Amino acid sequence: MRAVDLIHKKRDGEQLTFAEIDYLIKGYCQGEIPDYQMSAWSMAVFFRGMTKKETADLTMAMAHSGDTVDLGAIHGLTADKHSTGGVGDKTTLVVAPLVAAIGVPVAKMSGRGLGHTGGTIDKLEAIEGFRTELQRDDFFAQVNDIGLAVIGQSGNLTPADKKLYALRDVTATVESIPLIASSVMSKKIAAGADVIVLDVKAGSGAFMKSLEDAEHLARAMVDIGTEVGRRTAAVISDMDQPLGAAIGNALEVAEAIATLKGQGPKDLERLCLTLAAHMAVLAGKAGSIEEAELILREALRSGAALDKFRALVVAQGGDPSMVDQPDRLPAATAFVEVKAESSGWVTGIQAEQLGLAAMKLGAGRATKEAAIDYAVGMLLKKKVGDAVSLGETLAVLHTHEGYVGLDAIMSETAAAFTIDSAQPEAKPLLLSIVTA
Ligand code: URA
DSSP: OHHHHHHHHHTTTTOOOOOHHHHHHHHTTTTOOOOHHHHEEEEHHHHHHHOHHHHHHHHHHHHHSSBBOOGGSSSSSOOOEEEEOOTTHHHHHHHHHHHHHHTOEEEEOOOOTTTOOOOOOHTTTTTTOOOOOOOHHHHHHHHHHHEEEEEEOTTTHHHHHHHHHHHHTTTSSSHHEEEEEEEEHHHHTTOOOSSEEEEEESSSSSSSOSSSHHHHHHHHHHHHHHTTTOOOEEEEOOOSSEEESSSSSHHHHHHHHHTTOOOOOHHHHHHHHHOOOOOHHHTTSSSSSSHHHHHHHHHHHSSHHHHHHHHHHHHHHTTTTHHOGGSSOOOEEEEEEEEEOEEEEEEEEOOOHHHHHIIIIIIOOOSSTOOOOOTTTEEESSOOTTTTTOOEEEEEEEEEOOOOHHHHHHHHHHHHHHHEESSSOOOSSEEEEEOO
């Protein structure tokens, strides 16, 4: 086989076999196929697309390019969720303990944030002492013991995806639905869960800006999961504004704890319940979404979900007093109000812009190596649909005395809010559900 012939074939719109796709992925991983050939092939895929079968074959070739996790040692069907990334998205911190509380085991590998979106692992590390690296056997034992564990991704999970994603990033081939779908699903499949629920965001703060693109991506991912024997569903939600009110690591942990107590923002609670309900149904814990929601609401009301979160913190070495008294989490020392420059209604909030502003305050990383300040970020005081008067507070920046560059961040934060004289039509948070 020769890479050039396979590039030629894809360029002309023909379908590749599993053996051909696997040859490209293995050859690329082993350094036998150079970047320029893989770039040409990715661009051919970008323009020609892939069939369902090709997309599933690419996913499996990448899933088996490194370590795979066999969750067979865990009792029961394990569930995982994946978010395509958003601003203020702390759903894993709520959903994982919530489904674990009703008996669905969660053995989760999560990522760190980069750019304007935060990562679950960074958020959990805002809790003093929380360890995000566990030995494989300890990881399994913890899930069997308390029903959940959340750790960072292992070093050698899907190396083909890491290499190909880095190449796509610099060759304008990221925005290809089969390439995104296989990239996301290869990681989920390698991580081993039986049930996969995808939280696909659509809107200004998301990777997929339109609902149509988000639906295509969700369909491609659900088809891959189904094709390879995983129970998969996707929930498409609006990311035209941040989720909840908190952006920044400790602030998001505190908001997740409030949600586990039934006192969180309604949009966050709604999305978490929906994701958790789909996980519960696919795992066989409920016969319908409605029934699952009833059981899950009871887990919130009774404190069982919060107890699971506390058990997770204790099991992974974190300070549980931060769960019961979230004001003990790392906190900012200076608070700056960003005020409205006109009166009217908030009709839009540029989530990406706020994510970038929080990152500049120190809540996220501009480069992979950058350190994070867990305490900083912002709390939104207004969301889309709220009335606002001139001079009223839109958001509070959580920062430190003497932070240089605050004026620019205040202006960027204010500019992220669109204020119009007409009240906007209410837009639903949940846009669509894609099932097998
Ligand atoms: N996230 C991924 O994991 N892969 C992509 O290709 C795009 C977003």
